Amino acid sequence: GAGSPADYPLKPVSYNDVEMTSDFWRPRLVTQRKTLVPWAFERTKPGVAHLQAAADVLKGKQVDKHRAHRFIDSDLYKVMEGAAYLLQLERDPELEKKMDEIIAVIGAAQEPNGYLYPSHTTRAGSSKHMMGDKPYTFVVHSHELYNMGHLYEAAVAYYETTGKDALLKIAEKNAQHINKVFFEGDPKYNDGKPIRQAPG
Secondary structure, eight states, X not given: OTTOOTTOOOOOOOGGXXXXXXXXXXXXXXXXXXXXXXXXHHHTHHHHHHHHHHHHHHTTOOXXXXXXXXXXXXXXXXXXXXXXXXXXXXXXXXXXXXXXXXHHHHXXXXXXXXXXXXHHHTTOOOGGGTSOSSTTSSHHHHOHHHHHHHHHHHHHHHHXXXXXOHHHHHHHXXXXXXXXXXXXXXXXXXXXXXXXXXXX
16 A cells, blocks of 8 residues: 555554454354353453452552452453454443443552552552562562553553543553653652663
8 A cells, every 4th residue: 555665565454444254253253252251251350359459549448458469450451452352343232331340440440640550559569479569669570561561452452442442541641651650750669760671
């Protein structure tokens, strides 16, 4: 197409501009939407509970015995991304309601400055859990950035499929926060010096 580099004549087509009609693939995707996605959401309930604990702390509630997890929420975000792709087959009000309820919990778990990592918000996470004792002090293993990458992918997929932007706004707020902390510096983290580290 116009503007494509000469050495790459193929132009990618976004998934949401494609309708899968194959007798082989479409029934399998329908099975995924109807059977696998509900099962996967059942399996990722601990991830929702993990985020809810952070939301409760931010509301000033006492949260006892919250267990630190490095990436339990990222598993949830990947299921959400997959569910968003499958909504492209057919809009499903019940599935969207489930997604929107989880997105509300994610939004409530996000700190006002955009930080989103429940284990540090609840203060359950520490060096012994390979998270550092404070945010962004052990980026190589904490999964603080890894988890957000999965959130961003879910946010974009859900927005592209449904036009709903609540998760996208959460992702954008976090991305602006990370950009500031890692490249400009923020007094709340790393003595205000840019962190400039990549995750493992």
